[in-house]
Structures are given as structure tokens and as C-alpha cells.
Amino acid sequence: MKYLEKLRNSGLRPTKQRLQICEVLFNTNKTFHFTINDLSEKIKKQTSKKISLATLYNTVHAFEKKGYLKQIPINSSQTYFDTNVTEHHHFYDLKEEKLIDLKNSDVGPINILKKINGKKIKSVEVLVKLED
């Protein structure tokens, strides 16, 4: 089990549910965006046994804290997560309410000149809103 190690090394017990969620999230070379609800649907389709919503929330937040997932800053009724945890940016199609990845080379370097004393920059994220 390739995710067993990963979980254990992060201090997360490799439970059946977490391993299952890992399969759905990470067992692909394509990264993708999802909401908790998307994830719930995906799991329902892939397997017979269900995972409770509370567990999905717990696990996704645990993975986020460990750096395996990123939250995408967007105003939407649901929170979006990204399995692509590298520094990159997004288009948001306002009409279709869909997120599209922007490669880093599509945006170019962003220099933040201002400094706040005692604070470090954790991330720099660009959201480009699209309309028709």
C-alpha cells in the first residue's frame, strides 16, 4: 500500500477511510479541483461502503494541514480544494462557475515588494475572473 507509509510518516493513522480517500485524490497523474461534495460523490461511485461526511471533512482538513491539499481562495458557497499543491494560479469562469488551472508560465513571476514586520509570506495566489 503506497499511501500507508505516507500517512504514517505524517502522524496520521492509516485507516481504511483515509486510504480510500487517498486513492481517490492521489492515484492519478492529473491534479484536479474538488469540493467536499464532489469527493463524496466520487467515493460513492467508486466503492460500495460509504464514508461519512464528517470523516471527509476531517480528513480533507487533515490533509490540507499536512500540505497534501490546498484550499483555493474563491468566494463560493462551497470550499474548493486542489490536489495540485505547487505554486500556481487559477481562472474562475463566473458564468460556468468552473475553475481552470493557470500554469506558472502563464502568469510569470510576481514580486511582492511590501513587507509586514514579523510576518512571512506563505503563499501568493492569483485569481483571474472570466466573463463572456
Place this chain on the structure above:
Amino acid sequence: MKYLEKLRNSGLRPTKQRLQICEVLFNTNKTFHFTINDLSEKIKKQTSKKISLATLYNTVHAFEKKGYLKQIPINSSQTYFDTNVTEHHHFYDLKEEKLIDLKNSDVGPINILKKINGKKIKSVEVLVKLED
């Protein structure tokens, strides 16, 4: 009444409530960030007559649609609005959960090289997350 014209020109009837909200939001040379709840508190303090929550939501969204307010894309339990509708960016202090303006000159130009057919760029917003 300086806001009466503004509202009428936008096709919004200048009601008592809307004029009141204009006073609170725009009668200052400093721009600021707020949530619906902040706005509600501010109005309670400034006046005796109260405005219902539903009206605050309606009005703020109407103003946003007209371009008098901007939503700030950030994952928070409450939606943040900005009275500064010029193109600019934000720091978000994760610990204090506070937004700080970044002047455009603090970030420099951002070139979006990728194009999506049939879509126009409506806005480009940078969120810089800060940690200790």
C-alpha cells in the same frame, strides 16, 4: 444629497435605507473592508433606526453589481467586501484573520498570457497569505 444622483443614475431608487448605507460606506476618503455583519454593527452605532439584514444583503449585492463594491476572494466563513474598487491586491494575515491592502505599486504588473476563447478577463486579484 450627493448619493441621490448616484443611485438614480444607476437605476436604483434612492430609498432612505440605501442613502444611509451610502453614508456609511462612501462618506470617507479612506476605503475599507467589511462583512455584512460589520456593516450591520456600524449602522446600529450611527443611527437609531435599524435596517433589516435582508436589506443589507440586497443592497450590498446591488452595489456590487453596479461596481460600487468589490467582493474579496478569500475563504472565510463570512464574505468580505471592499469599498476600494480599483484594481489592487491583498495580504491576508492568517493568524489575525485580517486583510491588508496592497497598493498596485507593491505588486507590479501581472501579465496573463493564457487566453480562453470567448472569455474576457474581468479582474485579476492577488491574495498573499501571511504567517508568523
Place this chain on the structure above:
DNA sequence: ACACCTTTTTAGAATCATTATAAACTATTC
């Protein structure tokens, strides 16, 4: 294998921002 302790899962309830409803009210036009 068993007992022990801690972490995790779970169903369901609770929370809380936001939106919908539908009746009363108000601005505008004629």
C-alpha cells in the same frame, strides 16, 4: 491473542451565513 489507551469514525444535532418568501410599504409616473 488480549488488554489498554488513544485516535478516528459516525449519525445526527447544532450552528451560522446567506437566500427565499410574501406581505406591507414607498418611490415614481401619469
Place this chain on the structure above:
DNA sequence: GAATAGTTTATAATGATTCTAAAAAGGTGT
């Protein structure tokens, strides 16, 4: 002033997320 369309309001409804507390499962030592 009457008619009409747009607004406001209190309240209910919605829906994503978090909380709760009890049951289940993982890990460790014997």
C-alpha cells in the same frame, strides 16, 4: 391622488460546515 413597479421587512428555509458523544479501530505492550 391612483396605479404600478421596485423595496423593505420579519421570518422561515436552505445548505455548508462544525460539534457531540458514543462506538469502532489502530497501535503498543504483555
